[in-house]
Amino acid sequence: MPTHTLTPITPKRRYRKGKNKILPSRVAILVVCLLAILALVWFAVSQIMGLFSEKKHKYTKGSAPWTIGLDAGHGGSDPGAQGIVSEVDMTEQTVQKLMEILQKDERFHVVLCREFGETVEKPSMRAIEGNKQGADLLLSIHGNSDTTGEGYGFECYPLPPGRELSEESLEFATYLAQSFEEMGARLRGTEGIRYAYYEGENEDVKVIREGSDQQVYDSQTFGFLEYAEVPAVLAEQCFITNQQDVDLFGQGEGIERAAKAYYHAICAFFEVEPLE
Template sequence: MVLDPGHGGIDPGAVGPNQTFEKDIALKVAKRAQELLKPYSINVYLTRTNDVYVDLHDRAVFSNEKGADLFISLHLNDYPQDSSVYGSEVYYFDFSESAYARRIAYRENLDLNTDKNLIETWVTDKENSLDESEKFANILASYLNVNGVKFRGVHTAEFAVLAYTRSPAVLFEMEFISNPQVVDEFTNGDYVEVFAEIIKNAVIDFFGLK
């Protein structure tokens, strides 16, 4: 499986109080979740292990080349208009067969006619992964509720990293970095541990390793 700490390098992601960067928190949680999963004989790869920029498409390519059976992209939400907003959201890919075929053809530099069979394979793989993506999203949601984290719902979206990964994939907006209390919990409290533990529990549940 692949954990994808969002942003990195020249791309800080959202910036919270005290110049707290989304990229740094996402990486800390990903590294800690990787540690927590070590006893379960799951190969956990990170799309980045330090503060470097990785292109969105390259993150998906990395996951595909590793033959990942699950992809989790870690992010923090931002709503500076109201710094009291908090809570977690989970996204999986919003699928339309024809639109997806066109998207893959464009991104992979394929021809809709001469490369029809290859494109159909991509489309089938993505379509087949959606039920598992939704399943993992709901498992993750159940562990958020158990841990008392406010859960704002499972949603569909067309994020690039979800589009180009061929495995079940979710994007996890862990919290709102615009909320000073949330930032304090990540920097001085135990939120890195809490969210890493939530990810670990959801993963071992998803793979039936409980």
């Protein structure tokens, strides 16, 4: 019986020996597994960050030809506001005219964020379409309205402060406001520039802040601007409920005047002289 007490030593030692021998390869396998897991996690995280982060590339104006992404606000089953003219009629006619002007200028290409007559549910989808088609600049055209018919003037909304492309968007907005003023528009807010935010518990209360308010807010702005990967501005061309505004920019010659104002601002943004 006492000899029994000694017998376990040998197997134990043998076992230890064996364990020591295979230890390096086990560690190696473990390290390889860990590295593989780390690589997978890194890949997954980078993919997720890529999907949700702001654009990673640094935007530059580059050189001609530039691709201009035009969005005629509303469309299809959504006619927008109704006034002396229908908002969608005005936005589509203006985009049509602006497209014709830009197509005569070989420094520009035009892509549309939606087809004429097409219904697009979310404004963000229009910006995504513009991005996909390689736009260097995105412009969404809308018409303002009110119940009194007294509201008037031009205003536009760049991407708000604190975003990667805020400065470039504001630069384009500034040219737009100047260009419309030169064509006779009365500018609303701070020289025609304002910021829109969705606030409140459900982020459904639209709050308009003046262009002079350069504070950075957490709130989202228009979906069209949020999803733009290039400088982007949403313009309220005129009040479709005000006769003087409609005469200036809302129908007939007014559409041509508005299109030319947009064209001049686009040229100014890309630092070239307009052809007309």
